Amino acid sequence: MPMTPENAAWFAQTFGKLTDNIGQALLGKTDVIRLALVCMLAEGHLLLEDAPGTGKTALARAIAATVHGSHSRIQFTPDLLPSDITGITMYDQRTSTWDFHKGPIFASIVLADEINRASPKTQSALLEVMEESRVTVDGVRHDVGRPFMVIATQNPIEQAGTYKLPEAQLDRFLVKATVGYPDRAAARMILAGSANPDRTQRLQAVVAAEAVAQMIDLVKENHVDDAVLDYVQQLTEATRDDAETSLGVSTRGSIALVRAARVLAAAQGRNYVTPDDVKALASPVWAHRLVLAPEAEFAGSTPGQVMTRVIQTIPAPQQRGAS
Incomplete structure (x- = not known):
């Protein structure tokens, strides 16, 4: 059933409430909050590369507090085991049965802190759950529920003793973003409330987790015109053909951009996607998926520069609404 203008209006209103509520805890960061919500409602995962604090x-x-969901934090270290994330099956002598003890991955919002400090084996434990929202332990599958989003962090300052995320795992993250430091006005407000710095404790839930699942299902039906799909494919091919890339955007990346664009359009009250939605999300969704050619990287080029050039080179189609 296609999304109606009325559904889109409700979606935009609810999206705004979510953004405003989270904004009470993360002052002056509306853009990154909206990007995180787009990621969650597109059933994706978020990679944050930023300095501590x-x-x-x-x-x-x-x-997690805003959507009335659960939250867990996993501190990734070199000695972290895959079972420390997913959970383990233990034998109960009293009942003579095997019981599954869930790991911290079973939460609505999972913060994977400094993910690049764990071994590749442990990092790979996240691949199945990030792709299929379920964990397989001892041959038994366990669903993690909805909504579900992994927010992984990387510290760009200290790289000693870290394991770079492989391209296959980077491709699982829908969006890569940076929180950044607050502006002066927001910083002043943060300092004024430094006696109780954790503003998340004062947040009240805006919607139930079940309502978020409904939003996720609803936005999947947002209309994407064939011209917009052709535009996404042309951008995809341009990243692959660019002289400075050795690996362009995968098909999974193209699908991710369309999914995210559907959410952004609905968040603005539209029941159709425009080329501007694609442009706004192309760099956050695709830049981390590009692999630069060695000579381009040595010359100082960045994936962000490649994305800017690609967007400027490929002409966007004329905007058309839902048919």
């Missing part, structure tokens, strides 16, 4: 944990807690 910029509000990454606060963002995860605020989202």
Whole structure:
């Protein structure tokens, strides 16, 4: 059933309430909050690369509190085991049965702090749950529920003793973003409330987790015109053909951009996607998926510059509404 203008209006109103509520805990960061919500409602996962103390944990807690969901934090270290994330099956002598003890991955919002400090084996434990929202332990599948989003963080300053995320795992993250430091006005408000710095404790839930699941299902029906799909494919091919890339955007990346664009359009009260939605999300959704050619990287080029050039090069189609 296609999304109606009335449904889109309700979606936009609810999206605004979610943004405003989270904004009470993460001051002056409306853009990254909206990006995180787009990611969650597109059933994706968020990668934050930022310095310590910029509000990454606060963002995860605020989202969980706003949607009346659970929150867990996993501190990734070199000695972390896959079972420390997914959980283990233990034998209960009293009942003579095997019981599954859930790990911290079973939460609505999971903060994977400094994910690149764990071994590749442990990092790979997230692949199945990020792709299929379920965990397989001892041959038994366990669903993690909805909504579900992994917010992983990386510290760009200290790289000693870290394990770079492989391209296959980076491709699982729908969006890569940076929280950044607050502006002066927001920083003054944060300092004024420094006696009780954790503003997430004062947040009240805006919607139930079940309502979020309904929003996720509803936005999947948002209309995407064939011209917009062709535009996404042309952008995809341009990243692959660019002289400075050795690996362009995958098909999974193209699908991710369309999913995210559907959410952004609905968040603005539209029941159809426009080329501007695609442009706004192309860099956050695709830049981390690009692999630069060695000579381009040595020359100082960045994936963001490649995305800017691609968007400027490929002409956007004329905007058309839902048919």
